[in-house]
Amino acid sequence: xxxxxxxxxxxxxxxxxxxxxxxxxxxxxxxxxxxxxxxxxxxxxxxxxxxxxxxxxxxxxxxxxxxxxxxxxxxxxxxxxxxxxxxxxxxxxxxxxxxxxxxxxxxxxxxxxxxxxxxxxxxxxxxxxxxxxxxxxxxxxxxxxxxxx
Numbered sequence: 037x038x039x040x041x042x043x044x045x046x047x048x049x050x051x052x053x054x055x056x057x058x059x060x061x062x063x064x065x066x067x068x069x070x071x072x073x074x075x076x077x078x079x080x081x082x083x084x085x086x087x088x089x090x091x092x093x094x095x096x097x098x099x100x101x102x103x104x105x106x107x108x109x110x111x112x113x114x115x116x117x118x119x120x121x122x123x124x125x126x127x128x129x130x131x132x133x134x135x136x137x138x139x140x141x142x143x144x145x146x147x148x149x150x151x152x153x154x155x156x157x158x159x160x161x162x163x164x165x166x167x168x169x170x171x172x173x174x175x176x177x178x179x180x181x182x183x184x185x
Contacts, residue, residue, distance in 0.1 A: 061177055061178060061179045061180070062094075062097060062098065062101060062103060062177070062178040062180075063097075063101070063175060063176075063177050063178075064093065064097055064175060064176040064177070064178075065173070065175050066173065066174055066175065067093070067174065067175065067176055068120055068122065068134075068174050068175075068176055069090075069118070069120050069134050069136065069137030069140055069141070069176050070086050070090065070136055070137070070140060071133040071134070072132070072133045072134075072135055072136060073133055074086060075136070086140075087140060087143060090140040090141070090143070090144050091143060091144045091147040091148070093144065094141060094144025094145060094147070094148050094150075095144065095147060095148040098145075098148045098150055099148075103150065105149060105150050105151070106145070106150050106151050106180055107182075108151050108152060108158040108159065109152075109158070110157050110158070112182065113156075113157065113158050113159060113160035114151075114158065114159060114160065114180050114181060114182060115159070115160050115161045115162070115180065115181050115182075116138070116141075116142070116159060116161075116162050116178060116179065116180040116181075117138075117162065117163040117164065117165070117178075117179055117180075118134075118137045118138045118141055118162075118163075118164040118165070118176065118177070118178050118179075119164075119165050119166075119167060119176070119177045119178075119179070120134045120137055120164070120165070120166040120167070120176050121166075121167055121168070121169035121170075121173070121174065121175045121176070121177065122166060122167070122168055122169060122174060123168075123169040123171070123172045123173040123174040123175075124169075124172040124173075132166075133166075134164060134165075134166045135164065137164050137176065138162050138163065138164045141176075141178050142154040142159070142162065145178075
């Protein structure tokens with residue numbers, strides 16, 4: 037991606053190109069999303085505890101980073117994508133274990149009042165990725181943007 041703060045990114049959505057005007061982002065330093073391995077073979081209480089913890093983390097970071105609500109409406113849905121950056125000390129780099137991170141973060145944003153709802157009415161598109169960190173630090177970054185044709 038070009039300039040993560042002010043760029044316009046094009047993504048393929050089906051057979052057409054959609055332009056995204058980046059609005060802002062949320063950075064969770066030294067924090068990686070829960071791994072799919074955290075849930076395998078465990079009950080619903082584990083899921084509920086981790087989900088609750090992430091909702092609290094998102095609410096705290098939204099307040100700390102002084103972010104205002106995302107202007108998502110039925111007429112103007114937003115796109116969001118989550119990047120998990122794996123740094124040093126992570127011997128196992130399994131990108132597919134981060135598959136739950138958009139769900140956890142979307143629920144956290146809803147609970148923090150950043151979006152009215154995390155349904156398809158307000159979120160036009162969402163995605164996640166996992167990459168090696170360039171500076172060796174662990175972090176999770178959520179980018180969100182307006183969608184326009």
